[in-house]
Amino acid sequence: MLSASELADRLAEDAEAVCRHYLSAGRKAGNYWIVGDVLNTKGRSLYVHLAGPRKGRWADAATGQYGDLLDLVRETCGLIHFRDVADEARRFLNEPRLEPASPLRDDRSASRPPTERSRRLVRMTQPLAGTLADRYLRQRGIPDASLHPVLRFHPSCYYRDLATGRRTSFPALIAAVTDPSGAITGVHRTWLDPGGNGKAKVEDPRRALGGLLGNAVRFRFPVNVSIPVMAAGEGLESILSLSHVIPGMPMVAALTANHLAAFRLPAGCRRVYIAADADAAGRHGIEGLSRRAQALGILPLVLSPELGDFNEDLRRLGPTRLARHLRDQLAPQDADLGIWKERLTAS
Structure with a gap:
């Protein structure tokens, strides 16, 4: 019989499937599953790592709760005794599951590491001054944003609806994320309404990518x-x-x-x-x-x-x-x- 740590490791191997089952109100965003809380309400407070050395670990920024996926099963199901948590985890692991839909075949950039994708995106941008992104920030009371070289403009940045997989594009304010040496490790994107009316009318107009x-x-x-x-x-x-x-x-x-x-x-x-x-x-x-x-x-x-x-x-x-x-x-x-x-x- 598997120990608690072994059960947690097995659940972590299928972290995304665990999240889709127990936190169905959430959604995937990059290497995270995001949801409101352990009660499976909509929101953005709870993050589950879907990749990397912390795969399967989660934390709720609002409550300070954290743990592994075995803890998540306990909280979402309202279980108290470990034997009940273990039984629920074993039941889940023994159930057949459908694989999530594969990405579009022509999305060749998706296979690149996030840091490389971030740097490539920055290379495709233009200076901020005089652009729609510059006007957007001026409307927000920030007239001198173009003085910051980390802020750039992309005239047609891809946006993917995380629920449907549908892809479109919008102009976007791009901000470069850097490490202490100044190297770009990621980007932050704010998609904008092409008509100049603030942010794009999408569910999640701000997203980060990379390290x-x-x-x-x-x-x-x-x-x-x-x-x-x-x-x-x-x-x-x-x-x-x-x-x-x-x-x-x-x-x-x-x-x-x-x-x-x-x-x-x-x-x-x-x-x-x-x-x-x-x-x-x-x-x-x-x-x-x-x-x-x-x-x-x-x-x-x-x-x-x-x-x-x-x-x-x-x-x-x-x-x-x-x-x-x-x-x-x-x-x-x-x-x-x-x-x-x-x-x-x-x-």
């Missing part, structure tokens, strides 16, 4: 240079909003709460300002990065918006009020920096 763990989209972030003070957060637009009013501070967008918690802080860092998101997943990211910073002797300080997020503050309250609000949250030695001169011309 995100420990890496991020970096703004004004020099390579191989000591960075004593920096800011980190999840979303592109929140970090771009902060960068707009604090143009002298290096910043990163880690893209998700889990990846924010796992971001590799640079050598020489003494203080990291963590841009807060108000939801439970955001708190998970803040707490995770704060713990890692403290373990490295780095002081973590949280920046909080007045409204829902920093981009909402920028658009609704204006850059001057946002700058004042942020200045009040900085350490005294950072509040004296000359980066505020432009934004705070009057009290």
